[in-house]
Amino acid sequence: MREITTLKWEKGNLLLLDQTLLPHTVTYVTCKNLEDVYQAIQTMIVRGAPAIGVAAGYGMVLAAGAYEETSEESFFDYLKAQGEYLKSSRPTAVNLMWAVDRIVKTAEGFSGQPFETVVKEIEAEAIAIHEEDKQTNRNIGMNLLSLLKDGDTVLTHCNAGSLATAEYGTALSVFYMAQEKGMNIKAYADETRPRLQGANLTAFELTEHGVDVTLICDNMAAVVMSQGKINAVIVGCDRVAANGDTANKIGTFSVSVLAKQFGIPVYIAAPTTTIDMDCPTGKEIPIEERSREEVLRINGEYIAPKEVKTYNLAFDVTPAEYITAIVTEKGIVYPSFRDNLKILMRK
DSSP: OOOOOSEEEETTEEEEEOTTSTTTOOOEEEEOSHHHHHHHHHTTSSOSHHHHHHHHHHHHHHHHHTOOTTOSSOHHHHHHHHHHHHHTTSTTOHHHHHHHHHHHHHHHTTTTSOHHHHHHHHHHHHHHHHHHHHHHHHHHHHHHHTTOOTTOEEEEOSOOBGGGSSSSBSTTHHHHHHHHHTOOOEEEEEOOTTTTHIIIIIHHHHHHTTOOEEEEOGGGHHHHHHTTOOSEEEEOOSEEETTSOEEEETTHHHHHHHHHHTTOOEEEEOOGGGEETTOOSGGGSOOOBOOTHHHHEETTEESSOTTSOOOOBSEEEEOGGGOSEEEOSSOEEOSOHHHHHHHHHTO
């Protein structure tokens, strides 16, 4: 089994696994400045809310290091402006905003200290964000595992695995924790059009780790559920609203509706950094619309008339009533989500 790491911080540079080339090529892109990180996030070289958050933390370190002390703009004004620019790269993933704000707050806490000290401290904070994500994912995996039994089969959508985080993943962490405990948990993975993250990433990483995984087309979910092949649906998320409405990769809403029809539980794997208590409901979550080319082409080849109109939302919102539980590193949250998420976030 190859050791494949999503991102690395080495000698003042951020190395990102280029996920646009998987599963055929495993190579890393070196980000030397904030613009490199911005482009890597926007073009989905790095993707997955937790991984984007970690990358953003390091991006802010690179931005800080590029500040010229002779500038008329104060360092803190500069850092805030750079952070706002970085936030615009993927507006739906709340971890991005959270990581940027955490770095800015850390920097402000060392106001009056020498510039070199401030940069050193925010680098330490970015590293802490990275390490915390690893433990968070492991804890989510163990909490998810408590909801399953040996021999169960889980349907997942998109990729919320080690490729979307610092390590282990959120939704996919359950498979790795199962392996550690000697349990046999199988996977069905939706291909996840239009970017095919389920085919290119989830099937790739689960196969690499020796997990029994079956890849299906997105429009086959109802059939495999009706055949009794699925015991639970587990997906990641990019933002959870205060009422439990959850934004995740486009197609998740459809899967949740089907699961409810067949009496299958739907579990959202959500680090608490993805829970946005300032966002009342899913209606307030900004939904990114991406390039029409993602829909029109596969592997560079057009599969539809070039002039046809497209509608390419990157995410949809699953209403809270279709969600059985939200599984975090701090515990499992059941309805009423509005009340119980408040209790969880106070811990």
